[in-house]
Amino acid sequence: MKTLKEKMFYFLIIFVTGIIMLIAGRLNGNDFLFGIGIGLAAVSVAKMIQYAVLFKTKDAARDYMVASCDERNLFIAGRASKLTIQITSLAGLAAVIAFGAAGYEDYSILTAVIVCFISVLYLAVYFVVSRKY
């Protein structure tokens, strides 16, 4: 389990990466890069503020660490992730059918490719994780 300091360090790296992308996007007029840079920087700042607040109070830091390692929380997170994948796949399939029926073939094909990609990615991750345990 990562300590708060390690997590803080990772988010600091993400923050610096975000700032570099933000500046590079701004200089090159690349809105996509600029947008991702802002997103990364904003998320990492928010997380670093959260960890900084936790650092100040020992009880809060201890509670946070216990909650992070708590087996029921990890179990719930695993179940929630699995359900999210299933719901996303079903919603994607519904969208494929809806787009197809409405005559938007391009959108239908694009959505089908995304749904297939998510399913293949899930299987690949499952395979990698199953090799570990």
Next chain:
Amino acid sequence: MKNRIEELRKERRLTQQELADAVGVTRQTIISLERGKYIASLTLAFKLSHYFGKTIEDIFEEDE
């Protein structure tokens, strides 16, 4: 899976938070265990058995 966690905890006059702190989980996990909504992992079952000074079979009982 039935368990005697609530009974053993009350025998020792412990709060759910005190037991949670002792075995390194959240109070919500103890609540779920006592209500039978969550089944403890083997690691947690060992921690509870060490803490209460009982065997795992003394604390947990399989449903028939």
